[in-house]
Amino acid sequence: MILIGELSLWVALLMAAWGTTAGFAGAYTRRAELIASARRALFAMCGFVVLASIGLWTALLTSDFSFKFVAAYTSANLPSVYKFTAFWAGQEGSLLFWALILSIYATIAVYTARKSNRELMPWVVPTLSAIALFFILVLCFGANPYARLDWIPPDGRGLNPQLQNPGMAAHPPNLYLGYIATAIPFAFAVGALITRRLDAEWLSSVRRWVLLSWFFNTVGIVLGMWWAYVELGWGGYWAWDPVENASFLPWLINTAFLHSIMVQEKRGMLRKWNVTLVVSAFLLSILGTFITRSGVISSVHAFSQSEVGYWFLGFLIIAIAVTAYLVSTRLSDLRATAELESMVSREATFLFNNLLLCGIAFSILWGTLFPILSEAVCGTKITVGPPFFNSVNIPLGLGLLALTGIGPLIAWRRASVRNLRRQFTGPVICGVLVGVALLAGGMRAYYSVMSYALGGFVLATSLQDFQKGTSARHRMYGEPYVIALFRLVARNRRRYGGYIVHIGVVVLFAAFAGLAFKKEFDVTLRAGQTFSAVDGFGDHWTFVSQGVSDYDELNRHTTAVLLEARRNGKFVGMIKSEKRQYIDSQGNPTFEPATEVGILDKPHEDVYTVLAGVIGEDTAEMRITFNPLVWWVWYGGMIMALGGLIVMWPQAERRRAQAGYVAPLAPGFVHAEAEAVS
């Protein structure tokens, strides 16, 4: 099976090469047999990439240490689940994983679009093949996962302990699923630009893929934050590291697109802008990969640095050149069919939302690339860190949060004073009340106060709309409120799914604002000793050390310290933090001792403990951190993902219509339904 996999990689290379050449030639000469052949080559390539991946998985699971990749990232005693996930622990495997997802996506996209987009598809197929060809080329000649060692080690080097975590098992695939999904819209954009069929048709196929990309990107980023929080032990979840920024950039652009596409659907505006966003999301994904793989920018992330980064740079330059040429020669076809009528309208709000999202993306890109830019311009590397990103993005982010509340409720074209008063009186009062209450309560972190006040405003706008819709159904159909709410969401998925995403955003902002009240203590505790502290909420905590213990587990030797935690005198829980020395199947230590943090998580606050080391028999040196509201980062992320799922779910209307039944529309609902498809 391993041999089949290895050979499959080379066959896939041929298939991708044929799909690219035959496809472009066929599309150019409009020869149906070449077009069909390219399409079959794409499907076949997918099959062979799947085989190649199964081959590598077989090698990993059977611990065949003659392969450099297997020996480098696993050991015989690694739990099977981590042998499986070691697939994307190293460069070669993750590139193969990338190729795998890309070819599966491409197959699905080409297959589902076989009946629509007839004009575009001949160009979409070779574009996707070309992207896949690039990855397979890198795999065959730059970073081959099937590279062999000239000797067979008795055991592998083991998987880095920091990667032996469920979050790390799930974070990269999600991120890749999100990253790579940007390739499909990109290919459609290229096809649409070449054929000049830049009407709304291609965008509707593209929107689904952007949503998919957005969804996985969201899940991937939140999982990454969770992993960093529980595994890295520095007490936070986001450090503005280049790798984190690289994952955030496509997310921002996708978010911008999902908003601006509505303006194009509804008003025929922003066509150039939307094409640019679709293309940029993909290019930023490639740029992110280049940044993280080439080592041109120093990052904490331990990707092996190699010339593979420069393959990506070359690919990026070609892709930028091609798309810049296409967009610039097609500008006249992208002219808007309508003009902006008023600043107080939904389209204007969305435009500002897009500007803010792109402004944030640009500032993050700028900050990330600043060391290179400053070295090129002034000859010295100057870096910017979290203070830069925070001081730029907190104000912009708050502006965005405000628009999150305004956008969905303001009318298209031109909002009347009546519309504004009816929709916004309640929410504005709500936001002001939250702000005033917090200030009166003594909160003086002004950015935090603002984000809670704006959060109250946005939450009120969303809930108000849920409430209005639900009670309308209740009145009109006599449905109980719960069923009315459920049907309201089910029948207007785009609209209410979007609101749920917004609620998730509010929850996230609230959690981020809690960072202002973080407190950190360095303590030294002998067994039986007590440490007392006051947290950001003014609660009194005491921690009693239960002592230090040593024991062996499957593939590690563990030193642990146990703390008893009491809040205001009441027992809350035990917190265990560990140092782990991982060992291979021969009993030899692998890697440096790994820190396993202890977390006592409560809805309003986490107590986060890190064992720095042990002095003598039973004295532990620790860091204890009170992290307010971290819980809500994870739940905010889940709410966003849930909202995304609701939006993505195939519309029920279509199924009902096929069944010969069309839901009767009450007069009051025409408005809501019409907006739902907006």
Next chain:
Amino acid sequence: MALKPRTKFLLGGALILGTAGYLMASAIAQTGTYYLTPTELASKVAQDPSFYGTGVKVGARVVPGSVIRAPGGRDMTFRVTDGDKTYPVSFHGIAPDTFTDSVDVVMDGRLAQDGTFRATTVLAKCASRYENAPAKYRATPGYRSGGAAPART
């Protein structure tokens, strides 16, 4: 207001982009730090003695065998080099798990008058994971491992 909506939008957009640009420029001016190699740091200090005590970022390789951890693992000293120039470093804090005595590190901190680099953060990059020979176990001082090598049963 006789302005066309389009003009108003452009003004609003310029306002947003202007704000973003201003925030970026001022943040870089206030928080940007030099990223130097030890050799560059030495020449900076030689040119301008006031450079002592300025916050900088230094990227270098840890000198093998130079890491001394205080008991408890929260204080340590080591030396870093880029081949030409070597600096002693003192660090108070919890080093990342990936920190060993032969990695590339990126440190924030300042050079003290006595020539020691006082690091406030240390980030370790494990650049090459398997080109090196498998790491021999070193009993890390300050980390109690229950004997030299953990017993296997």
